[in-house]
Amino acid sequence: MFMGEYHHNLDSKGRLIIPAKFRSQIGEKMILTRGMEGCIFGYTVSAWQKIESKLAHLPLTKRNVRKFMRMFYSGAMESEFDKQGRVNLTTTLKEHAGLIKECVIIGVSDRIEIWSKERWSSFSDEAIEDYDDIAENLDDIEL
Numbered sequence: 001m002f003m004g005e006y007h008h009n010l011d012s013k014g015r016l017i018i019p020a021k022f023r024s025q026i027g028e029k030m031i032l033t034r035g036m037e038g039c040i041f042g043y044t045v046s047a048w049q050k051i052e053s054k055l056a057h058l059p060l061t062k063r064n065v066r067k068f069m070r071m072f073y074s075g076a077m078e079s080e081f082d083k084q085g086r087v088n089l090t091t092t093l094k095e096h097a098g099l100i101k102e103c104v105i106i107g108v109s110d111r112i113e114i115w116s117k118e119r120w121s122s123f124s125d126e127a128i129e130d131y132d133d134i135a136e137n138l139d140d141i142e143l
Contacts, residue, residue: 001025002107007117009101014094015086016103018042022112023085032093032114034075037123040089040097040114047110089114 006019018026031048035041043051055072058065075096079087089099102117115123127134 001109002112003109004107006105008103008105010089010094010099010103011086013088014091015082015088016099016105016114017084017086018081018112019105020085022105022107023081026112029078029080030087030112032077032079032087032089033073034071034093034096035113038097038115038119040093040099042112042114043110 002022002025004019004021006022008017008019010016018030026042026044029045031043031045033041033043055069058069060066060069075090075092077090077093079089081087093099097114098116098119099114100116104115104117104120106113106115106120
């Protein structure tokens, strides 16, 4: 399970250090793709295979299914870590997430998310204001 928040910078070649704690759970390689709210999702190979299985059952006759799958898969890349624990991000993913320099890598259960520092600050500031209300309206979970 991925959890926690870490801050790292993109280097001049577009590489980003993935925290050692996450790398030890990911293994040798991971799948990165466009995430929601302007971030990058990162999955272990086994988590990615589960998502692929679920997506394969969606009806291709639905326009929104086709749109989602095109964006989700066209932005996807398989990435291995270099000796310093970095991944090389594609231009497509960096542009999607607005990554220029400062990044935030967070753990979200079965995936990691990579955010620009600015987008993460904006998102988390807004989400924290609604945190109690959101928790109160989660009917199927008790913390």
